[in-house]
Amino acid sequence: MSSTPSSSSNGVLSSITLHILARIKRFLKPKATRVSSDPSDQLEISITKSESNIDKVENCESARQAMEKQSCEEEQSVISLKSCVKKLHFGSWEEKEMTAKEIERLAKEDVRVRKLITELGVVPELVSMVASEVAGRQLAGLKALVQLAHGSYKNKALIVEAGIFSKLPKRVDLDESTRRECAELLLSLSSLANSQFPLASLDFLPFIKDILESDPNVETKQSCLGALCNLSTVLENVGPLVSAGVVPILLELSSIKENSEKALATLGNLVVTLMGKKAIENSLMMPESLIEILTWEDKPKCQELSAYILMILAHQSSSQTQKMAQAGIVPVLLEVALLGSQLAQKRALKLLQWFKDERQSKMGPHSGPQTPRMAMGSPADHIEAKEGKRMMKSLVKQSLHRNMEIITQRASTPGDPTRLKSLVISTSSKSLPY
Template sequence: MPSISFSKVQVVTPFPSSPIPLLLAISGAPETMSGCHCSLSPAKDQIQMQQRRSRLALFCALLRELFFSPSPAKVGSGVRNLSYTTLKPAQKEEPKLEESGEEAEAVTEGGEKNVEDMVEERGGTGDVTATALQRSVKQLHFGGWEEKAAAAAEVKRIAQKDGGARRTLAALGVIPSLVSMLDSDDGRRRRLAVQALVELANGSFTNKALMAEAGVLKRLPRLIMDTRDPSRRKECLECLVLLLSVSSLAKTQFPVAAGDVLPPLIEILDSGSAVDDLKLTCLGTLYNLSTKLGNARAIVSGGAVGALVRLSREKEASELALATLGNLVVTAVGKMAMEEDEMVPGTLFETMAWEDKPRSQELAVYVLMVLAQRSTMQRRKVAESGLVPLLLEVALLGTPVARKRALQTLQWFKMDTQTSMAGRLAPQAKTSDLSVDDKVVDQSESKEYRKDIKKMVKLSLRKNMEYITRRATVLEDVSSI
């Protein structure tokens, strides 16, 4: 029989069937145990009560640890399933790239049974059933070529119909399998894989990053070069659309190497054909790549500046081409390439005169402003090309953004003029030496300039009044609503 002893407390009791009597015995409560003999001194009553409370708290903590703590197996299973719960489509946040990659590896290594478990755990999202997900994932991972093609078509349908299923499909590892299908010799399989990847990349930077990690940026340039035949134009356009979607990663911190992608893009832009969907898609991809300053040297060395300057003259492509030039001109290598291109002043002159393309006008003035900044030589070239009167016209009649940029550029030209005039101040020949004919010509030219400026000022005032009236009308309509 166990014996528990404390100072001046002796408890002798059979081993209790329940831990409660033992708890009371250890806590030093003599009235709860039959047969216990207690002899407490009144002087030590307060100390004994404090000791009982401390022993009771200690024993309660011990009981909780023994009877109510989860088992190690349950804790482990909870940790193992944590990554799955964080990737459910019901969550608003996208899964992390590392977690998606780990789940994809788990699917491919675990076999078909693991696919079934993961699909059952995730279930369907919206109208997409778990059966369709399970069948498509199985066929992509473990099926033959025909089964993979059918699965790619099913993945395209699922991703197009349900946006939440895109994250689920990526977590189940379908992206590396689809990217590997781009190496197939069958054009139909390649197109199905490209179409499925386009739908999976729609609106998901995580899926685009997974595609880049799987090597899609190394496979697409080869496919684009192989499909430039007019009979395969549609397949080439689909590859370019996928490349455009993945290239938007350049706007994030994800590293996107432009070296492999640039040659086919610049070759298509340099072709003498008219502006079509192929060129516009290539321009969009080149613009995305130019947003990362580290790609500027590769873009310029590939000969893209000349192609962009030529496309800036086309109204359909001018906005994208000028926006790309605007990204390149802020770099030293891009600015140098534009300074050496003789077509740049004439192209900017033509684009700035487009009143029906205000966005292109703003971008052209921006490129001119950056070129003229801190470069007296470039300002001299611009003045010789006749852009200063056009800048004055834009400063009076352009959009608010174009006006601000044009006025800043004109300020630099004004400073150059004042400097040059100050250097020429010297004893001049007498005015009587000038012929009468020269005086008449100078007066007539100055009158024409003043008339032109008055016309532009009146037109600017009229446009400003129309703009103010239009804004007031819109505000009245909104307030009435």
Template sequence: MGEVGGGDGAAMRRAVRRLSLGAATEGEWAEAAGEVGRLARSDERTKRALPELGVVPPLVSMLADAGAGAGARLAAARALLELARGTHRNKVHIVKAGLLKKLPRLMDLSGSHDLALLLLSVSSLANTDFPLSTADLLPFLVATLTPTDVPADTRLACLAALRNLSAKLEHVRAVVTSGAVRALLAPSLLERTEAVAEAALGVLADVAAASAAGRREMAEDEEAPRALVEAMARHESAGCQEDATYLVMALAHGGGGGGRALLRRMRPLGAVQALLEVSLLGSPLARSRAAKILQWFKDDGQDRIRAHSGPRMEAAAPPACHGNDGGADGTRACRSAVDRIVKQSLDMNMRSIMRRATASVDMTNAKQLVASSSSKSLPC
């Protein structure tokens, strides 16, 4: 361990003694934890030296001790966060001190932004060789996302931690079985700010890309159709539309029977209209995906397109028909003829819309190609 300056060295020793021997009051606990946080912020050498002096275990114990008082516990969370920032070894020290095992005792602090940031920092260990256990971490993150009164910045930190875990193949199964999919599709989450909705859809997209079980669970979730249609209707967020259209494609193609059922459940919720708007107004990537999904809707449900998009001929009075047949047979023949005309008209409209959407995507690609080509120097 490298030498630390005299003033900070003395402060470190005092902080270590106070944490190791215990404090008499909540204020003293908070002051000792605050001093550790200040020292950790002062310079990188001090930050690396503090865990070697044994400050991490008492801070973790203070955080989990309900009798220490809210002020002292939050001060401990902030101190641990300062120690964890940018230092792989310190994060390992914090996990080995039992932070994740103590999470069930921290549910009363689940709304704390500092605690959420600490868990986000620790979750980055999932992208390293360190064997990070998610058995206690995932339930805490999911439980934090569920209440409606959790601040948006705390939700974002928890979603970022879930993103770290879902990006690692070995943790995806645990993410699916933790109930995260249901929590991420809940209206209470996706109807919030653009940033929260985009982060939630990003986690779902990661899970859908890596897990067949995750795709099946999403496709069968009762909230999925409405959640995806509403996400595609977020015209202010290209990220939401891109992730939502990706999810529809992934679930329809890889969600088994549930994927096909998902498309059928989405149709009466306005999926076709939302996709048409995305295909004309969305980002190039979202437009391309929307055009593909529209083709699936067209190929898979001609009768339903007619039933939902056109007039309901069964409820209308039959038009007058003049022919040799009369009575009921003539009426049925007349209705069939009108139905065929309506179907042909709708098919023509759909093909026209599809051509416009495809042309829009092709034009964007052509513009990008011209722009990239024009940036190259011409041969002399």
């Protein structure tokens, strides 16, 4: 018996439904597990994989070429450096000068080269060039050493061990470039003073002193001041520095704004020692020069350093506080206490407190006008004591009101610094409670 049309159509529909479900199931599988039965899809996947492999091969090839190029350049640098070292040791003076310039260039451009150059033993030869009487040869050696010493503790130690301090020029009648390079090298090497490799010799101090006294170049003076500041951080160097006569020079340079900060920092290191303190106290510029620096509103760091030095000098020294008071320090300190930086204000207030204590200590029981003595317990004695207390309270109140008026006037004049300074200068120290 043949099948009916309805049964045959149901079979076809079931077959189509199963095929569609299978396609949907295959589509929902992860991409990594799906395999396309379409030949065009498989070809596309194959081409994509091939392109990816080609890219990987090309990247590896470019990386290999870059490494080969770097290795080749390093090998050429080593060959060039060895050639330079050979010329520096065995070449003529002209070749040595050219080699020193090449070493300067290489050390400036590549930090890694500095270590390699010093390992090849060029430092002693460059140091010997510094002792040359030929200006160009001397300058070339100095410039190369400055670059080798830059940022390298080991190289600085090697330069000092090679005897650079005995080879440096002892005179200042040199050209400006040579003086500048000498000062820069000394600044770099002076950083060894407070390290595990201290400087055993300070024979270069006369050279620095002469430069500070006569060289007009600000940059050269800054380098020398920086070198002195580094040296002054070590207690053992205070004696040689004071004996070399640097204190008067530092006090003079501290009055010049462009040099003041480093000069004051060095004086601050010296004043904490007995020898340095006496040298500063005996100067004819004291204390007027430091009081003048306290008025530099545009140099807060200099104000702080100046106040620090004055604190050390005034501490438990009535003679110094008297000299400062006679020089007019009290109104200047009041101005700093009101308008200075936070640290300068603290130091100024401390000094003002010392002046107040000093003034009170001098007011003994017999200071002031004497009155005829009367018997204790008499009516006149009680009346006199009561009147004295009343007058004292009145004077204290007047002084307090006067100071408050001055402070209020200063605070209410924001745009007129000239007016503010005139108020401070015109104020008598007698109206202050210090």
